[in-house]
Amino acid sequence: MKILILGMDGYIGWSLALRQLRLGNEVCGVDNFSRRKAVEEMGSWSAVPILPMQKRLEILKKEHGGKVSFHEGDLVDQKFTDDVIKTFKPDTIVHLAEQPSAPYSMIDQNHAVYTQSNNVVGTLNVLYSQKNHVPRAHLIKLGTMGEYGYGNDIDITEGFMEIEFRGKKTVIPYPRMAGSWYHWSKVHDSNNIMFACKLWNLTSTDIMQGIVYGTRIREMEDEPKMTRFDFDEVFGTVINRYCSQAVIGHPLTVYGQGGQTRGFLALEDSIQCITILINNPPDPGEYRVVNQFDEQYRVSELADRVKRIGDKKGLGVEIKRVENPRLEKEEHYYKADHEHLKKLGFKPTRHIDDEINIMLDDLAVFKERIQAKKDSIIKIVRWNDGLKQSMASPAVSYKT
Ligand code: USQ
16 A cells, blocks of 8 residues: 655654555655754654664665655645656655644644645645545644643533434534634634535545653664654643653643543554554545543652552652643543544554553653753743744744
């Protein structure tokens, strides 16, 4: 199978490329290296050192020869996107190439506009090129559980819900109530993809993915094959941050009351899910939505788990409640369906405690790198006030 991975240099993109090549598929990657530049803009770097793409490709080519190729470029550039899709003619397009950080999108107007134009325009270009050159391909697009929002008083379904209104029944998209400019960009993408499928009979799976954590998947036995791992306030996600903080003796930063509940999934299982979706496309012309997470936890409970496991390793972990810079509910109802992937064969392989254990050991090796950029752990991007420290334009230039 020919698989186009948009965003191949990223946390999930690189991991997915390793897995698909091992499975014998042909992989073409695309990236504009915006993640590397934006993390640098935040005064940080990946805790796990990652090689430049040219070196990463040399490693892959040694093992997989001509089955891997790569193009540097930006999906916002219509001609670039069109040329890649027209030339490679993928069976499956996995689109991970977006600005993925909620705090980054809340820094100021420039970062909000960059996030939404980059994400929405890039996806629109992919949809047009899919229609023009590979209308029978399967587009797998990374959305987020955050599209539904976290203040719902009712259960969350997978994409759609049946309602009864004034005596009549119908099926409608589940209401989206996102909580950042970033999360809204994913909602706008979902609407555009749903419309494109209807308009042009395209086939797509929109993944509502929870928070992914972990340092490695089984293909990453050697250090040069490991994926990036962010721990700064803006690009690091909660468990990954807690583990990085634990290894350098920084208190774990629980925002507010810590009752924020989210769905979580280990990196290994995220890659398993995307692989299942690649192998099981929906019917031609279908727009399918799957909720992709395994278990749900409160962020304070996660801190307790990291402390318990870290303390057994002699880390003496401290937990600190810090003022929540975000506008979000700190205690809320949360019950979301996640049955589609299980029906397709997904079986979680990782327990969170085992994974935290592995992460703490892996990160201990790179303790000095985390220590060197420890100022990036707390920058304080306030949802209603942005980042006080003056910021220039986003590190990656954007065209409108
Ligand atoms: N949080 C803390 N302490 C920290 C960092 C975060 O308590 O040091 C809390 C936040 O307040 C929030 C929760 O942890 O309530 C999750 O924050 P996060 O930074 O781990 O995740 P989030 O901003 O929601 O975004 C991440 C990814 C994004 C993905 C999303 C999935 O960056 O790409 O879409 O997770 S989800 O959260 O399900 O929407």
